[in-house]
Amino acid sequence: MTPMAANEKNGRLNTAPPCVMVIFGAAGDLTKRKLIPALYNLKVSNLLSDNFAVIGVARAELNDEEFRRRLSDDMREFATAEVNSGEWQWLEERLYYLSGDFNDGQMYARLKALVEKTDQERNAQGNYFFYLATAPEFFTPVVRQLGRAGLTREENHHWRRAVIEKPFGRDLESAQKLNRDIKRVLKEHQIYRIDHYLGKETVQNILIFRFGNGIFEPIWNRRYIDCVQITAAEKVGVEERGGYYESAGALRDMVPNHLLQLVTLTAMEPPISFEADAVRDEQTKILHAIQRLSPDEAAKRVARGQYDAGEIDGEKVPAYRSEPNVAPDSSTETFVALKLLIDNWRWADIPFYLRTGKRLAARDTEIAIQFKRAPFVLFRETSVEQLTTNRLVLHIQPDEGISLRFGAKVPGSVMSIGAVDMDFDYEDYFGNTPSTGYERLLHDCMVGDATLFQRADQVEAGWSVVAPIQAAWSAAPPPAFPNYKAGSWGPKVADDLLGCDDTQWEITHDITTKKRPHGNHELAPAR
Ligand code: BG6
DSSP states (O other): OOTTOTTEETTEEOOOOSEEEEEETTTSHHIIIIIHHHHHHHHHTTOSOSSEEEEEEESSOOOHHHHHHHHHHHHHHHOSSOOOHHHHHHHHTTEEEEEOOTTOHHHHHHHHHHHHHHHHHHTOTTOEEEEEOSOGGGHHHHHHHHHHTTOSOOOTTOOEEEEEOSOOOSSHHHHHHHHHHHHTTSOGGGEEEOOGGGGSHHHHHHHHHHHSOTTTGGGOSTTTEEEEEEEEEOSOOOTTOHHHHHHHHHHHHHIIIIIHHHHHHHHOOOOSSSSHHHHHHHHHHHHHHBOOOOHHHHHHHEEEEOEESEEETTEEEOOGGGSTTOOTTOOOOSEEEEEEOBOSTTTTTOOEEEEEESSBSSOEEEEEEEEOOOOOGGGTTSOGGGSOOOEEEEEEESSOEEEEEEEEEOSSSSOEEEEEEEEEEHHHHHOOOOOOSOHHHHHHHHHTOOTTSBOHHHHHHHHHHHHHHHHHHHHSOOOOOOOEETTBSOOHHHHHHHHTTTOOOOOOOOTTTTOOOOOEEEOOOOO
């Protein structure tokens, strides 16, 4: 994988091998916002082979010239850095387009002819990968047709791969079926199930932080840690995605994939290497060790919410039920919070609190490790809640960094303790490399490194964690929604979830603006 992997030399990534990338859904948002800007960034970093080409496939009637012109225009809006005309021209002249219907068998014959012609012209050496940036109902038909057209067969040392976008199923049964269907055509090593959270630098850094430093691993367990809080808060609403979101909701959209990735990376045992299966084995063990909730526990340990109208950054925003393509009486949740327990020796009885929601007060994704309080013999006359607990926070976005909170004596004649933060800000140390988050993932797919992609059993294990919640919710009457205001931190039920464990949700200070939200507490006089 990522650190020290086979695709790296002296800490630098190797140029990817020759190949043709075929994007299904090339006229959609993902292509223009992420995939093409990411390919451009890879070119700028010299990570694409000269023998590279992209074929976009979509229903829209376009020719190559029109496709290129469209993407050139889109780059003005979505490139993550200024576009250099030489490098863009290099990529632009390698873009081709095929118009067609994904269910039409004839189209795959035309696609095959175009892929082979492009392969010859560009000397791509027979290596192809198919990126399914389509609606999920096309995953199986496209893979099946690619198989029938003979485009997935690996022979004579060339490779064929398929990248499958999210959502991979909508519950355990549909994910299992999807796995079965695509595995009739592709072998597991050809399937790259993408979770874009794993493309984030700071998510990849969790492994380095935990296993590349001697001081954290010995205290990374139930003896020293009190609880773990994982937050993925968004300010945005559902935007134009009401249609999709109505049938997804916050639980399906974020938990079995993104949030459980963060849980597994935080909780897993050290893998024996950074090889794909070694890492994924350990992640999967955590998913299996997460306690499955009974219907009763699902009611007590999971809270859901839906946003009402409110205000964000001084602007009025509508309720979820007033968003486009959302039912006026929708009972879809836009917020979910849950408490998970992991039944293994490292984590037994230590709660992992997860929460995610739309239209919250801030955009913030972070993993906070809350350590146990110091024994307070010295501070007997001080109320317990005034003592600082150590808190280590891995900031994933928008700030990227790590901070550690500890108590320090406030200068002065009174013995007073203040909570202070020691911060590491990624950008301060390493600068800012323009990135869409897809560069690493696309490159890994080209070099055949599947570490940052989901294996079949991993995806299924993720769904099996949320399955009891889905079952409990579908058996319960519709909740009383809306129950939180846009611009707040979510519904009260989410606070109650932690309140019964005598703790509360915390968002740490913003490391870039260096806000300090913690107060100073006067202690009992030193003896
Ligand atoms: C997507 C979800 O997978 O992740 C979206 O479908 C969500 O609803 C997004 O907004 C969050 O990702 P990021 O990278 O913007 O935090």
